[in-house]
Amino acid sequence: MLESSTGAIPLQAYLLLASILFCIGVWGLINSRNAVRVLMSIELMLNAVNINLMAFSSYLDGDLIRGQVFTVFVITVAAAEAAVGLAILLSLYRNRVTVDMESFNLLRW
Amino acid sequence: MTIATSTELICFLILGTVVILGAIGVVLLSNIVYSAFLLGGVFMAVAGIYLLLNASFVAAAQVLVYVGAVNVLILFAIMLVNKREDLKPIEGLRLRKFLSGGVCFGLLALLIRVDISTPWAIPGPPAIGEKATERIGEHLFTDYLLPFELASVLLLMAMIGAIVLARRDVLLTDVGTGDSVDQGLIEKTTNPLLVDKSTP
Numbered sequence: 001m002l003e004s005s006t007g008a009i010p011l012q013a014y015l016l017l018a019s020i021l022f023c024i025g026v027w028g029l030i031n032s033r034n035a036v037r038v039l040m041s042i043e044l045m046l047n048a049v050n051i052n053l054m055a056f057s058s059y060l061d062g063d064l065i066r067g068q069v070f071t072v073f074v075i076t077v078a079a080a081e082a083a084v085g086l087a088i089l090l091s092l093y094r095n096r097v098t099v100d101m102e103s104f105n106l107l108r109w
Numbered sequence: 110m111t112i113a114t115s116t117e118l119i120c121f122l123i124l125g126t127v128v129i130l131g132a133i134g135v136v137l138l139s140n141i142v143y144s145a146f147l148l149g150g151v152f153m154a155v156a157g158i159y160l161l162l163n164a165s166f167v168a169a170a171q172v173l174v175y176v177g178a179v180n181v182l183i184l185f186a187i188m189l190v191n192k193r194e195d196l197k198p199i200e201g202l203r204l205r206k207f208l209s210g211g212v213c214f215g216l217l218a219l220l221i222r223v224d225i226s227t228p229w230a231i232p233g234p235p236a237i238g239e240k241a242t243e244r245i246g247e248h249l250f251t252d253y254l255l256p257f258e259l260a261s262v263l264l265l266m267a268m269i270g271a272i273v274l275a276r277r278d279v280l281l282t283d284v285g286t287g288d289s290v291d292q293g294l295i296e297k298t299t300n301p302l303l304v305d306k307s308t309p
Contacts, residue, residue, distance in 0.1 A: 008114030009121050009161070011231055012224050017125045017158075019220035021132055023213045028136035030209040033196055036141055036187055040148050043179060044132050047155050050171075058162040062234025065241050069248045071167050075174050076260045080267035082179045086186040087274035093190045100196050 014055035022048035035092070035099045039085050046078045121161055127154040141187055149180045166242040 021044060028041035050071045057067020093099055110118075131151040135144045152175040159168035237244060249257045 008110070008118045011229055013121065013125075014158070014162075015224040016221060017128065019217060019224060020129055022220070023217040024129070024132040024136055026216065027209060027213040030213075031206050032136070034141055036183060036190065037136070037144060040135055040144060040183060043148065043175070044135065044151065047152070047175075051155060051158060054159055054162050054164055054167065058164065058236050059231055060229065060233040063237055063244070064248075065164075065237055065244055066248070068164050068167050068241060068245055069253055071164075072170060072245065072249075073253075073256060073260060075167075075170055076264065079174050079178055080263055082182055083267050083271040084274070086182055087271035089186060090189060090275045097192075099190050099192075102197070102199060 011055055011059045014051060018048045018051040018055070021045075021051065033101050035089050035101055035104070036086075038101060039082060039089070042085075043078065043082065046074060050074055117161060120157070124154045124157045124161070127151070128158070141191070142184075145180065145184050145187055148183065149176050152176045152180060163236060163238050164241055165239070166245055 025041045025045035025048060028044065029038055032038045032041060053067040053071045053074070055067075057065045057071075061067055089099070092104065096103060128151055131147045131154065134147045135151065138144050138147070152171065156168045156171040156176075159165075159171060
């Protein structure tokens with residue numbers, strides 16, 4: 001079923017790895033009670049998407065490696081997201097003195 | 110199977126195992142400091158996977174940005190907010206974990222089915238290999254020039270926003286002259302606005 005391409009590793013292996021990593025990230029995003037761990041789960045999901053983009057870029061795009069360019073942009077945006085997210089977390093911690101996600105119900109109707 | 114392909118396969122298997130086990134550890138370990146260090150390991154393994162895909166520039170960017178910046182930032186945040194606290198037990202937590210695990214397994218099954226059953230157009234055109242770095246530079250300065258410049262503006266905005274959000278308090282008087290400084294538009298006085306009245 002997994003037909004091999006030029007290299008030893010089929011494209012589907014990378015896609016399966018990215019799928020598993022993404023699902024672990026989703027589970028952690030839903031179930032973490034520590035706000036820092038939620039940010040870590042978001043980084044895991046972004047890395048899964050990056051693996052997908054890189055695999056497609058290497059296997060299907062040939063000369064135009066648009067997937068690699070997209071990955072560079074995703075890394076940039078992820079860095080900005082982590083900086084702002086952790087700053088929000090710090091100011092939230094200063095006001096609430098906890099990092100429990102269950103106590104952050106400020107915006108709930 | 111030649112030595113090159115079998116080495117590639119072994120490297121992929123090792124890196125994939127490290128990525129998946131590290132990610133499970135990041136999500137499940139109770140000590141958040143261990144989670145942060147494991148996250149650095151996951152990032153390094155993902156950089157190794159990029160090297161397997163002949164993308165040395167993106168692998169270097171991954172190591173520099175993720176391991177060097179994001180992971181260190183997360184570690185600093187953990188140090189700043191790391192207070193041992195017993196989380197209040199909430200009812201239905203086990204049921205919630207079970208249900209969300211089911212949802213994630215369903216999502217995983219869907220993704221795996223799509224991965225396996227889609228007829229990808231392989232073998233595609235031959236890969237560019239080691240010339241990828243030059244081609245990324247050409248892309249960034251020709252057809253992706255506008256997103257490239259916008260990314261610099263985005264990084265500047267994120268930096269200023271992070272400084273404003275994470276600043277501890279305002280200087281109410283100028284350090285040099287002693288005059289009062291009106292910074293009320295930026296941030297109100299140091300009274301916490303969101304004090305939880307229920308906990309003393």
